[in-house]
Amino acid sequence: MTDTDDSLRARWQETLTRARGGAAGPDPAPYAANLLARWAEPQRRYHTTAHLVAVLDHIDTLAGHAADPDAVRLAAWFHDAVYRPDRSENEERSAALAERALPEAGVPDGVTAEVARLVRLTVTHDPADGDANGEVLCDADLAILAAAPSQYAAYAAQVREEYGFVPDDAFREGRATVLRQLLGLPRLFRTPHGAEHWEPRARQNLLTELELLGH
Numbered sequence: 001m002t003d004t005d006d007s008l009r010a011r012w013q014e015t016l017t018r019a020r021g022g023a024a025g026p027d028p029a030p031y032a033a034n035l036l037a038r039w040a041e042p043q044r045r046y047h048t049t050a051h052l053v054a055v056l057d058h059i060d061t062l063a064g065h066a067a068d069p070d071a072v073r074l075a076a077w078f079h080d081a082v083y084r085p086d087r088s089e090n091e092e093r094s095a096a097l098a099e100r101a102l103p104e105a106g107v108p109d110g111v112t113a114e115v116a117r118l119v120r121l122t123v124t125h126d127p128a129d130g131d132a133n134g135e136v137l138c139d140a141d142l143a144i145l146a147a148a149p150s151q152y153a154a155y156a157a158q159v160r161e162e163y164g165f166v167p168d169d170a171f172r173e174g175r176a177t178v179l180r181q182l183l184g185l186p187r188l189f190r191t192p193h194g195a196e197h198w199e200p201r202a203r204q205n206l207l208t209e210l211e212l213l214g215h
Helices: 003-019 029-039 049-065 069-078 090-104 109-121 132-146 149-162 168-183 192-197 199-212
Strands: none
Touching: 003 029, 003 049, 003 069, 029 049, 049 069, 049 132, 049 192, 069 090, 069 109, 069 132, 090 109, 109 132, 132 149, 132 192, 132 199, 149 168, 149 199, 168 199, 192 199
């Protein structure tokens, strides 16, 4: 067990305990173990525990904007819990996992429903105006786009590794489509912090990657 895993287990226990609202429930540890095993699967290169830690850290930064920060944190734990690069239903299966696991873990139905809704929102990263929880989760998940250029390049390389089964030409075309869709959004980030601190660099990173792809 790594120090990162130990830290994540502690964060999971704290979040789950608060989300229960003081009610008793089963030991949080087996749920953390199951989730961490999922995040450590061998097909992952970017969608690893390092990504989970980064998203949780960004949620901590943005927590003051959220209506229910702990629901957002639980959504972060589940948002890529099911991840197969060759399949398109990962978010739906991740949301369904949350809907099964969280009630069993003692989380109230309303919080569980919000977590599942947030996980499904990561299909589009396009929260409705006023959806504060959705804005925080989506901004935290996309914050890698605003990383320093070297870190962004490492992220792009890891994504390519995850799609190693896709031929180069097809990958470049598909990735360029995704980048154009992101650049076409009126705003990549919806929270005030994200808009101020992350938006300009993210757009520059996306444009640079698009250029490197030959598009």
